[in-house]
Amino acid sequence: MSLRAPKGTDDLLPPESRRWRTLLRSWDVLTELYGYELVATPVFESTELFARGVGETTEVVEKQMYNFLDKAGRRLTLRPEITAGVVRAYIQAGRWGEFKGAYSGPAFRYERPQEGRRRQFWQLGVEYMGAPDAEADLEVIEIGYRFLLECGLGDVVVHINSIGDPSDRAAYHRLLADWLEERMDLLSADARRRVRSNPLRVLDSKADREATAEAPGPIDHLGESAAAHHEQLIEGLTERGIAYEPDPRLVRGLDYYNRTVFEYIPPSYGAAQNAVGGGGRYDGLARILGGPDVPGVGLSLGLDRILTAAGTGPPARAMDAFLVVADQERRSMAHAFARRLRLAGIRCDLVTGRRSVKAQFKAANRRDAAVAVVIGREWDEGLVTVKDLSSGDERCMPAGEVAGWLVGNGGGVR
């Protein structure tokens, strides 16, 4: 074996890549329908952005980042998540009002790969800046939920919790830390280390699940305004028909969250890494990054996980028509005909170079075309022969009618 893709990275090839195309397209359409405009930020940012934004004591920043120095000695990092970069761009642009952005792209974390956890993975997400109300949380949750339904994950459940505001949290942190300290001997080494630095994270650890089963949850120590926000959120979920489940242990690993946190879990997906997406409110993030005091709420989805959770159905058809050139002197006619079909939205192709009719039919079959269109002597009467490659049925028709006929039979790109 010579050169391979780096550990924990995947090549995306057909036919699997067809499903990606379909989902990426529907993501674009869905977010546009909700008024989210495209936003794209660099795949690398200054290391400081993530250290400050995501949090120094988080697992992600402590040991999962791809850090490097550029030739001028700048400290840079391949983005381990995308929210921090989008909020940075929002601040930098200086248009500090309401802003709704949607993104799609790779993120990177240095971890041991396993199912649903790759070193390069694809995130889809939205960020809604400048909207403090629970209605904004609901909209964001709804977008993710609806997208997952479109992906075929009809049974997905939104796990939801509130971790309160920073002001509520100081008191709660002390309470939780004290509670944990009384049970230090029951905790894992990792948990013990975090009792004072980041006690919330202990709740989320599988190793400490038993020891912390009776621990006080953040949801029971919300301030008045955060509690009202959460109540409104739960009501809205019911109204919108979104399947949800209160999850008092859900805290999430990024420090910028406050109030609402959520994850999308498809119960039928048995892998250890079973959250196909998640997000929450981050009202303090813009300020931490040196910007204005603007609230925000966002969501990110793991496309790789969504696709494995949805299972491998039969791949979508990628080609409507494959042109077979029977007489070589008609090659340029065939190319012109292909251009016409493509203008009409028909996905078509033909081989380059002189190949036998047999070889061209083989190519048509390999490319998974719905029909082969023979360009031969009948062209002189303005006709082509169209062969359905699954049934084998052949019919002659005027060349000008082919595109319409294919669209009528479910072909073409929408």
Place this chain on the structure above:
RNA sequence: GUGACCGUAGCUCAGCUUGGUUAGAGCGCCUGGUUGUGGUCCAGGAGGUCGGGGGUUCGAAUCCCCUCGGUCACCCCA
């Protein structure tokens, strides 16, 4: 970072326990049967440092050690 399992043809795998003549199968690929018909069928063909290195042995895909890679789980998260 820790642990378990697995590396033989492009892909999926057999062979390894009990070391021994040219390392096999299915799928895929190429050619022909059919110079205007694919897929199906038939015949033929190409393709392998047995992950890599070292050791034991007259002899290693097979036994031992190291190493690299893959998978899953812990940890953590999308």
